[in-house]
Amino acid sequence: MSDIRLEGVTKRYGPVAAADDVDLSVAQGEFVTILGPSGSGKTTLLSLIAGLNRPTAGRIFIGGRDVTEATAQERNIGLVFQSYALFPHMTVLENVLFPLGVRKIGGAAARSQALEALKLVRLDGLEGRRPSQLSGGQQQRVALARAIVFKPDILLLDEPLGALDRKLREELQVELKQLQRTLGVTTLLVTHDQEEALSLSDRIMVLNHGKTQQVAAPAEAYLKPANRFVAEFLGIANFVGLDGGRTGLVRPERVRLGPGGVNGGRPARVIEAIYLGQMVRYHLAIEGSEGAPIVAAVPFVGRAWQAGESVAVSWDAADIWPVT
Amino acid sequence: MRSSGFSFIAPLLVLMVFAFNLPILYMLGLAFWSKGQGFTLEHYEGLVEAPVYLRVLGNTMRIALIATLANVIIGYPLAHWMRGLQNRARLIAIALVVLPFWVSILVRTYAWIVVLGNGGLVNRALMWLGLTDAPVSFLYNELGVTIGMANVLLPFLVLPLFAAMIRIDDRLMQAAASLGAPPRTIFWKVYFPLTLPALAAGTLLVFILCLGFYVTPAILGGGRVPMISNLLDTLINQIPRWEQASAISTILLIVTLLIFAAYRRLDRKASA
Ligand SMILES: Nc1ncnc2c1ncn2[C@@H]1O[C@H](COP(=O)(O)OP(=O)(O)O)[C@@H](O)[C@H]1O
Ligand SMILES: [Mg+2]
Numbered sequence A: 001m002s003d004i005r006l007e008g009v010t011k012r013y014g015p016v017a018a019a020d021d022v023d024l025s026v027a028q029g030e031f032v033t034i035l036g037p038s039g040s041g042k043t044t045l046l047s048l049i050a051g052l053n054r055p056t057a058g059r060i061f062i063g064g065r066d067v068t069e070a071t072a073q074e075r076n077i078g079l080v081f082q083s084y085a086l087f088p089h090m091t092v093l094e095n096v097l098f099p100l101g102v103r104k105i106g107g108a109a110a111r112s113q114a115l116e117a118l119k120l121v122r123l124d125g126l127e128g129r130r131p132s133q134l135s136g137g138q139q140q141r142v143a144l145a146r147a148i149v150f151k152p153d154i155l156l157l158d159e160p161l162g163a164l165d166r167k168l169r170e171e172l173q174v175e176l177k178q179l180q181r182t183l184g185v186t187t188l189l190v191t192h193d194q195e196e197a198l199s200l201s202d203r204i205m206v207l208n209h210g211k212t213q214q215v216a217a218p219a220e221a222y223l224k225p226a227n228r229f230v231a232e233f234l235g236i237a238n239f240v241g242l243d244g245g246r247t248g249l250v251r252p253e254r255v256r257l258g259p260g261g262v263n264g265g266r267p268a269r270v271i272e273a274i275y276l277g278q279m280v281r282y283h284l285a286i287e288g289s290e291g292a293p294i295v296a297a298v299p300f301v302g303r304a305w306q307a308g309e310s311v312a313v314s315w316d317a318a319d320i321w322p323v324t
Numbered sequence B: 001m002r003s004s005g006f007s008f009i010a011p012l013l014v015l016m017v018f019a020f021n022l023p024i025l026y027m028l029g030l031a032f033w034s035k036g037q038g039f040t041l042e043h044y045e046g047l048v049e050a051p052v053y054l055r056v057l058g059n060t061m062r063i064a065l066i067a068t069l070a071n072v073i074i075g076y077p078l079a080h081w082m083r084g085l086q087n088r089a090r091l092i093a094i095a096l097v098v099l100p101f102w103v104s105i106l107v108r109t110y111a112w113i114v115v116l117g118n119g120g121l122v123n124r125a126l127m128w129l130g131l132t133d134a135p136v137s138f139l140y141n142e143l144g145v146t147i148g149m150a151n152v153l154l155p156f157l158v159l160p161l162f163a164a165m166i167r168i169d170d171r172l173m174q175a176a177a178s179l180g181a182p183p184r185t186i187f188w189k190v191y192f193p194l195t196l197p198a199l200a201a202g203t204l205l206v207f208i209l210c211l212g213f214y215v216t217p218a219i220l221g222g223g224r225v226p227m228i229s230n231l232l233d234t235l236i237n238q239i240p241r242w243e244q245a246s247a248i249s250t251i252l253l254i255v256t257l258l259i260f261a262a263y264r265r266l267d268r269k270a271s272a
Helices: A042-050 A092-102 A107-120 A136-148 A166-183 A194-200 A218-223 A228-233 B002-030 B042-049 B051-083 B087-102 B105-116 B121-128 B142-166 B170-178 B183-211 B215-220 B228-238 B242-271
Strands: A004-013 A016-026 A031-035 A057-062 A077-080 A154-158 A186-191 A203-208 A211-216 A238-241 A247-250 A256-259 A266-275 A279-286 A294-299 A310-314 A321-323
Touching: A004 A042, A016 A042, A016 A057, A016 A211, A031 A042, A031 A194, A042 A057, A042 A077, A042 A154, A042 A186, A077 A136, A077 B170, A092 A107, A092 A136, A092 B183, A107 A136, A136 A154, A136 A166, A154 A166, A166 A194, A186 A194, A194 A218, A203 A218, A203 A228, A211 A218, A211 A228, A238 A294, A256 A294, A279 A310, B002 B242, B042 B051, B042 B242, B051 B087, B051 B142, B051 B183, B051 B228, B051 B242, B087 B142, B105 B121, B105 B142, B105 B215, B142 B183, B142 B215, B170 B183, B183 B242, B215 B228, B228 B242
Parallel strands: A031 A186, A031 A203, A077 A154, A154 A186
Antiparallel strands: A004 A016, A004 A057, A203 A211, A238 A247, A247 A321, A256 A310, A266 A279, A266 A310, A279 A294
């Protein structure tokens, strides 16, 4: 178990800075998610930490040790690739045994350790199969078992659930979180899915064009984003004008709706009402305003407003977060 | 539907049977036939009794094996090196490997005489460097034949090998590295096993082609390196002893078919 520290880590590919002066500290046992759109440099950052790539500038510390120049094999890191990268010519068991064999662990000890890892990811009984005979979710678990079987100091996961369908993804999110807590291993997960980032992690780091936008706990990043990019990337954002020409963020859950003509609310018209199960999402045009529609997410209790109806829209001053 | 399809190819089939298959069958039959006697195995007995035939067969196998081995030793690193090239350099490398296919085998073989002859490039370079006093004889012996065959057949090994190597995802090697494997382990446990089916298939293909090679041994061997195909030439065109020739051909065909069966199995595994 170890902590991770990045200091001014930069990686250039020609004119492109895939990672641009990134600072990050991950405490021992912490679960941090790197969140960013495709091409923002997430995979680059993981490969730098894993030692598959050397930074152009900056230093990387693992467990207090400067590993910037260390090779991948000197780092003891479990890495799950976006594409799983299972060895196609080996069985599931052989795949999981591979990192043990490299560490000169063999025989019955290795076998029982590998089977235990497979049990942890609920794949017991499939150890004789080839990767090509497994479903996507099962391949994902093999990759996970292979990455944890040798008790790595840190676990790096590159969009581990990205290729799976929604239901399976949600199941595996829960499992992954439990597994991480059981092992207590310092974990860095990469994703472009903001829901995944918010639900899994102790803290998230938002990345764009290789630059850190914000590092914060999920709720804080969601409600108090550091800038407009974070505000929009983490969910639906209503931007409202504030005094002095500044802009404020109001999240849809903080918008209140009442019957039209009630004092204290701004008159608005419902453009669209989208039923989402527990919630109804309204798109509202504020009367006399030219701006983008306000989005409200309101718990569904019996009756929903219909498109075209007049309503009153309001929010607390405390729910406004100024953004730049 | 099936019958209409059959009637389309029937003329072609008739041509194939009469023009190719029947002569082959007739030729194979000769080996078991003796005038006035009917069925006989005497031609095979003749083969066993005259040791020259078996010696040539053994000789052929040995030269084919050495040429194939040389092919592997040159071809595997070459294909691997090509895999690591950037797009443009890779295209050029592929073109250079394929180029010999477009040059007549005769031209290529005679080119080796220019290169390896007593006054050839290699010998002049060796003497100029002071490595030898007298020219080394590369030609008209097994060495020349082996070099020539290895050169002519190299593309047959390099191309399938390269195709298999290019399909290997770089991330597999990265995954192995991240799991703690040193480069040597990555090569032997991950990369090499994934190229093995193609390597085996390519090797067998080259070996089979070596067995029946005629032009290169005839020219670079100068008649002094007897291989099966040259022996057959003598038995048919000069002596002539067709029955003996067909008996040898039958043995060669069986050996080739056996190796080909192994090749097919490996090839199917390689493309799976
Ligand atoms: N090996 C490479 N050579 C050149 N450019 C690269 C390389 N790897 C990544 N990049 C570039 O770096 C940027 C970040 O890529 P990546 O880290 O894969 O992003 P993400 O994983 O967030 O989608 C992209 O613009 C990509 O084109
Ligand atoms: Mg990526």
